[in-house]
Amino acid sequence: MTNNEVAAALKDVQQFWVRWRDNIPSAESDQWEDVIKEAYEIKEKYGKHAVPGWENGNLVSRQEYVVGPLVDWFRYLLEERERQNTDLGK
Numbered sequence: 001m002t003n004n005e006v007a008a009a010l011k012d013v014q015q016f017w018v019r020w021r022d023n024i025p026s027a028e029s030d031q032w033e034d035v036i037k038e039a040y041e042i043k044e045k046y047g048k049h050a051v052p053g054w055e056n057g058n059l060v061s062r063q064e065y066v067v068g069p070l071v072d073w074f075r076y077l078l079e080e081r082e083r084q085n086t087d088l089g090k
Helices: 003-021 030-046 068-088
Strands: 048-055 058-065
Touching: 003 030, 003 068, 030 058, 030 068, 058 068
Parallel strands: none
Antiparallel strands: 048 058
């Protein structure tokens, strides 16, 4: 990836976070499906790359989304906050 591609990927991930962090929809709502869809679209947009790893004692290469770890982490944080909001009756 070029520097501009990396910057664009990080910008998209940041915008995803900023868009949802203070306005987290209920997990049962249609809007929550928008969160999931947007996360998936960002991951698909930047594609996958080879990641080395071990399987049954053998070195293998698997494909992983380039921005997957960041997007998934932010989505996890949103899910945690949504659960907290539900527990608090918000």
